[in-house]
Amino acid sequence: MRHGGVTKFSFQNLFGPIIIISALTFFVGRTSASLQLITQFTLCYFMMVLALQVFVGNSGVLSFGHGSFALIGSYISGMLTAPINIKGHALAMNQLWQALVPLHTNIYLALLISAIISAFFAALTGSLLMRLSGLSAGIATFALLGVTYNVFFNNKRIGPGSQALPAVPTISNTYILLLLAALAIVVVYLFNISSLGRTLIATREDAMAAPALGINIYRVRLIAFTLSGFLAGLSGGMYVHVAGTFQVQDYYLEFTFLTLSMLIIGGSASLWGALLGTIVISTIGQLLLMMEQDLPIFGIHAHIPEGSRAVIIAVAFVAVLLWRSSGIANGKEFSIPTFWRK
Amino acid sequence: MNKKAFQADQVSKSFGALRVLDNVSITINPGEVVGLLGPNGAGKSTFINILAGYERQDGGTVTIDGHPLDGLSPSARAKLGVARTFQSGRLFSKLTVAENVALGAIGLGNSAKVAKERTQSILEILGIEKLSPYQAESISHGNARLVGLARAVAAHPEYLIMDEPAAGLNEDEAPRLIHALESVTKNIGCGMLLVEHNVKLVTDACSRVIVLATGTLIFDGDPHEALKHEEVKSAYLGNAGVH
Amino acid sequence: MIQSILDAISLGGLYSLAALGLGLVFGVMRLVNFAHGELITIAAYTLVLTTQFPLLLSLVLTIFVTALVALIMEFAIYRRLRGVSPAIMLVASFGLSTVLQRVYEFTFGALPKSAVVAPSLSGVVKFAGLSITISSVLTIILAVVILLAMGYLVERTSLGLQLRAASADFRTARLLGVRSNRLITAAFVLSGVLASFVAFILVIQNPVVNPYYGLNITILALVGIVIGGISSLRGAALGGFIVGVILSGLNTLLGNGRVYSYTWLFITVLIILLVRPGGLLSKGSELERV
Amino acid sequence: AKPILIGAAMASTGFMAPFDGPALATAKIAVDRINKTGGVNGCKLVLKSVDTGTNPDKAQQIATQFVAEGAKLLLVTCDADINLKSEQVGEKAGVLVIAPCVGSTAMGPDNGENLGYSMGSAVPGEAAIMAEYAYAKLGKTATLFKDMSIAYTTSQCDAFAKRYKELGGTVKSIQEFNQTQAGSLDKPVTAQVAAAKTDASAVIALCSYPGGGAEALAAIRTGGLNTPVISGFGMDGAFWAGAVPNLSNFYDVTYASVFGDDYNPKVRSILAAFKAATGSAAATSGLITGASSIEAFALAAKRAGSFDGKALSAQLNKFNNEKLTAGATSFTAALHVNVTRPMAIIKTTAGVHKLVKYAAAVKPTF
Amino acid sequence: MALLEISNLVAGYGKVQVISDVSFSLEPGKSIGIVGPNGVGKSTLLLTIAGAISPNAGSIKLDGTSIFGMRPEDIVRRGLSLVPEGRQIFSGLSVKENLSLGLTGRRDKKGSHEAVERMHELFPVLSTHEHHQAGMLSGGQQQQLAIARALISEPKVLLLDEPSLGLAPTVIADVFERLREIIHMGTAVVIVEQRANLVTSFADETIVIRDGKVQSRLTPADATNTDSLNRSYFGAGD
């Protein structure tokens, strides 16, 4: 038997999500240009939700701060790849970055660099924040997001300010994003079943009992936070290369609430939850968009008035929670019903 | 001073004006099973919290093998061989029984393989190996206590501190617990401190008892002696006797 | 100078009222009601749209409407989510908050509504050679009165005790005879009343009301609750006050660096939390005993 | 001939809705009018719109969909930052993109937007008109209230200061403030008003938009400052006037007058049509650019004899004071937004708004 | 007429049925003990009677009226109090506040002051710690508080779930002494206990629960007969 740790390796819990996300990408992604784009965005969001799952889901510590890591990942990846004249123009006021304007790499190296820098930033901030838990941690991480946002938005020596950075090269091949998502699933899965991952879950389940077993809560949380920062940075990097532009506003409240909601509605305790939450929320949004335009959904026309989409999405959101109040996946990993197996 | 022993020396603790522990000194030798008795509010839980690093004493020192433990966190103490169980079980409810127990070993940095082996053998010794795939939240109260004990034992501690392990246990479970304790001592030879209100259990399992009353140590010696001791009787047992 | 101090105190008072409204519901249900902001918004709309009535009538109407919306929130959503994890309730409240914003947008239009509420209160008085805005004095008086009343209610009355008990352990409180449904209803109504007062003070300063009107103050009040200490209403009120004072103080001190006032505010928040993770009013010993 | 699709990825909900909604409505009116006269190059125009909810990602997706459906023109949100993603969709696909009322110079080749145009009157012109009028008519010393929340208002104050100083005026101080996305001040401006009082300038330039802008203006007046205040398009309209009752001595430089006294019959006609179509009067004058976006597209298409993005762009770049509803409109290869178009100056006295005159910038300030 | 009458009660959690058929009845001034192995559903039974878990079938009558499916707060007000398993005191509130909460369900608001004094007499530790946070009490002290909180409402029927848990022997004796007194004064008491011996000798009748059903009924006489106790308790097979 293969062993990542104390928990048995489960074929379906690793390959299930990979197969589902691949199948969706294949089928939805090729229907139309617009659905391909939404698929790409969804893959970016999924990466972010995975990042949140690693930390928030396993440690039980709420974080509103991951937008900072996405922001940094996105900014750096955007800066490393944008055309030199655009960079020069966008950063006219920016002495700090002027020197870096000529630096130029390809998208993939840029993604890696930006994720590493995000992870580093997560480790740095985490070394202070990981002493907190509960709502205090939630607010402290929110404060982190607030500071990052405020500084990048206002300080033109560091960030681009309120202006957008255009013409960032895009990844047009959805399968590359899919590959990154699949790799992340593997990483997150292995982390979750590893000794370290289980130790982290133990601290979530009972923060008083864990130390009695020699578990250093601070240390395991910090490691998870750093990994989570890496994935969040990667998600930001992917996002900037799908959107083709960088804007500080993209990583603030809306982004934070949306991704966190995806995780929690899906069920924060498992990889399946992260997956289902992302898919369900994105799908509802897309279906409603199509209904608003009176586009057929599997041949059926169901029209809703223009502008009503947003209300219905939010209502659906609440309805899902009322229906399954501990998340769609209910914190459990899935098991294939026995009659399927043989 | 015994080099290998777990010792508390002149430990005292107050909460505000309330003196909960007053210069309490005890020694637990390797492999020794010591009972800790005392009326409600005597300071027993506070004392073991201090030993395990969950609370900080105002004065005195706690040492293991002569190393002072003062100022060390619970996890650091666990690494030095001090394990504890909790009055209320405190299992990791979403994890399986096997994972719970394995974490006892993993928390101290043992490999997954070692953890797995230990888990299996401990669960077997306690006779609850069938429970291993169940989620901890779904097992009964009595079994949960045994799992908690197994989890602490999986660390192969030098000293094991237990807070009322038999509270709420059925009368047929209590002997199982004693049996379990005995096999643990035999297997890994750790010293134990057992806080319990079930006097029968204490006299059956322990070779020595300590009695605390309002923060002062009033007895340290043979369990059967304790039952006859006047001060112990008036402070703790009353005329209710042993059930 | 005097005016700056008054401003700081009045902003503090305003935020502490907002924090109290949030804290009240959090206390009973462990619910961080993000949609509290939308209570403030509906109150502000009602105030702005009823200026044709006498002020007192308009205020009563506002309190009525806002409390009603609070009740609907409780009945339609939160009642069904009782006992689920706080994170889930928080996310539900995000959703509810969006729903209400959209409903307001549909009902009142995307363009802001504006009208002067209580023009007599938006002026300046001259006092001992100083000119002082009436609204800041009014805010301070209102905040003090309401805080005292709330303090009395929560700490001294049987209703308050039941509120606190239900907030700590819902099931056990019921087993002791606490009529918890009534109690939670009461908490929501109270939070609606507090939201109305917050809105009243806000519209005196800014009578341009749009669907997102209550958002910002809610976020800051939330920050306040946590730094004050979530476990007590006193903490909530104190925390809200501190946030208001810091923000107002920074605004005066930073000059044109004031675009960074949120940066400094949040850094202060981080420092407070790192030094006192449970908030300013938490007792160090509040950690669970084992 | 095949109908020509125009796709509007604009907001009918969310915080851009007040700007986008009316502009989109006049665009529809313009499409109907053009179709009645036989369409463009023999083709009817079809305008399809999908609500973006003010979300840039959704806008990008909707634009992608329109492009896939063969749209020849994308109408995008009235904010250069929010529309950037959707603009780039058009850019890549070679489809012309027009934002009806963006007021910054962000849209254009400098920003990699070769096919992106704004029908708005941009800050360099607007701010110059403000400064020139203020210097000539209101006084030689100024205090600036600079709203830091968006690029439009910060650049407006910067350009104002530059032009005002060029003319010989003195800028005594620049008071910065901020408003939240929710449209209210993130904290009171008492300190700024106090500072302005010490300045005792002859004029205050308020670079902002409601609600925070209205709130700041109210604070200026209740703070006892009755100095003339001049603002730009951001403060157009009367919908926020309830916040500052009996406002006097307020000047606003904007596209046109929505108060019924505009000189331009085209403006009056489009405002009437808008009221007939939507049932409510126009709140601000920015909406006239919606109609003009369509007019410009039609004119360029007629001249180019094609709907190809590059060809249309080449024609637009040759626009020189073309008489559109929004006024005389010019573009160049480098500048895809208007800075020389005359703008209406509206004065408010005791809550009553009156068109003073139309003026063009003597020297647009970049 | 019996004060509390349970017949053919069925209850559990969601689809899981824990109690499948339990009946007993209790007169004023009488006590009944409930024993059974861990996890058999004793606590579930008490919680169901008190209204904290909704029953699936059967009937529960208090004083002749059905309280089946009633809300817990209403049941308390009709005179039935429960000391839940594991204390469930309000650790953030003071000892005094905890006690006064016990008065919420009291039918007769007069005499509450005397009731508080009586509790202080019975559990002196509660008066010494009156203004302390209840969470800071020791385990056994919390248990005393929990018992006092239920006693203070002077119910007609008192349900106790493992009252001796964590109590020192002297205190156990005191608690049972007090129970004897209130039973004598007309209260009906139901006690769930792990210490079968203790409860069997104390209660007028003791029922043994196994597999969700009443397996046998014991009298105090059985307490002295360890053999018969064990046999009925643990079942023949064990």
Ligand SMILES: Nc1ncnc2c1ncn2[C@@H]1O[C@H](COP(=O)(O)OP(=O)(O)OP(=O)(O)O)[C@@H](O)[C@H]1O
């Ligand atoms: N953090 C604290 N603050 C104030 N008083 C405390 C605190 N912790 C314990 N005490 C007090 O110290 C005394 C001893 O408590 P402790 O829990 O150690 O008793 P114990 O011997 O374990 O009793 P029991 O058998 O009832 O569990 C009690 O009176 C308790 O109220």
Ligand SMILES: Nc1ncnc2c1ncn2[C@@H]1O[C@H](COP(=O)(O)OP(=O)(O)OP(=O)(O)O)[C@@H](O)[C@H]1O
């Ligand atoms: N909240 C719950 N959800 C689902 N099952 C539960 C829940 N609480 C208890 N159970 C199950 O119901 C059964 C009965 O539990 P209960 O607590 O009533 O037993 P008990 O007889 O009181 O045991 P003990 O002597 O250990 O207190 C157990 O098998 C337990 O696992």
Ligand SMILES: [Mg+2]
């Ligand atoms: Mg104890």
Ligand SMILES: [Mg+2]
């Ligand atoms: Mg039980």
